[in-house]
Amino acid sequence: MSVDSIFVHKMWNDHELSKMVKGGIPFPMLSDGGGKVGTIYGIYDEDAGVETRGRFIIDPDGVVQGFEVLTPPVGRNVSESIRQIQAFQLVRQSKGTEATPSGWKPGKPTLKPGPDMVGRVWEVWKTDNAFD
Amino acid sequence: MAEEIPAGCARPTGSVVGEKADPKKKDSIEAKSEKEVRGTMIKVGKKAPDFTAPAYHKGKFINVTLSDHLGKWVVLCFYPGDFTFV
Numbered sequence: 001m002s003v004d005s006i007f008v009h010k011m012w013n014d015h016e017l018s019k020m021v022k023g024g025i026p027f028p029m030l031s032d033g034g035g036k037v038g039t040i041y042g043i044y045d046e047d048a049g050v051e052t053r054g055r056f057i058i059d060p061d062g063v064v065q066g067f068e069v070l071t072p073p074v075g076r077n078v079s080e081s082i083r084q085i086q087a088f089q090l091v092r093q094s095k096g097t098e099a100t101p102s103g104w105k106p107g108k109p110t111l112k113p114g115p116d117m118v119g120r121v122w123e124v125w126k127t128d129n130a131f132d
Numbered sequence: 133m134a135e136e137i138p139a140g141c142a143r144p145t146g147s148v149v150g151e152k153a154d155p156k157k158k159d160s161i162e163a164k165s166e167k168e169v170r171g172t173m174i175k176v177g178k179k180a181p182d183f184t185a186p187a188y189h190k191g192k193f194i195n196v197t198l199s200d201h202l203g204k205w206v207v208l209c210f211y212p213g214d215f216t217f218v
């Protein structure tokens with residue numbers, strides 16, 4: 001979503017993005033003229049008149065599970081967004097019985113918080129796990 | 133769900149659900165005080181504000197409403213502008 005019109009979105013997709021992504025952009029490119037939606041999401045830059053790089057993960061109940069906001073010159077890391085979604089999906093599937101510690105990614109162990117785990121995380125989680 | 137919209141000369145704009153998308157109307161969000169706007173800021177663990185926005189999707193112009201996607205995971209990305217570099 002950006003403040004550009006849907007007509008500009010079409011031109012950008014047809015003339016540039018479709019040369020990067022085969023078949024063009026697969027998801028809807030939303031238009032937010034005036035930044036009304038960006039304003040309530042807290043990421044619209046009124047001085048510049050554009051949205052900043054806000055990224056929101058919204059779960060199936062419509063609840064915001066996470067967000068990240070960057071200034072314009074630095075791009076996002078899509079793998080990290082996917083990792084976070086996978087972690088939120090695992091937690092949701094476990095109905096909150098499992099948690100994903102720092103650096104978790106699919107295949108790495110989760111934690112099962114409970115009275116027995118208090119003070120004993122160090123036995124199952126090492127600082128190396130925080131990194132890829 | 134996402135109905136197709138006719139491509140007229142007007143530039144359709146989005147709006148927060150519950151608010152009329154009328155370009156002539158004074159934007160009610162901007163008219164709010166800073167405190168009121170802060171009060172509506174996003175918090176994790178809280179509901180995402182619903183909105184409807186026009187969109188371009190695979191050759192069609194459509195309207196997208198966030199709440200139509202309940203039951204699915206949604207990634208909502210904002211960016212500064214088309215044809216910018218990053």
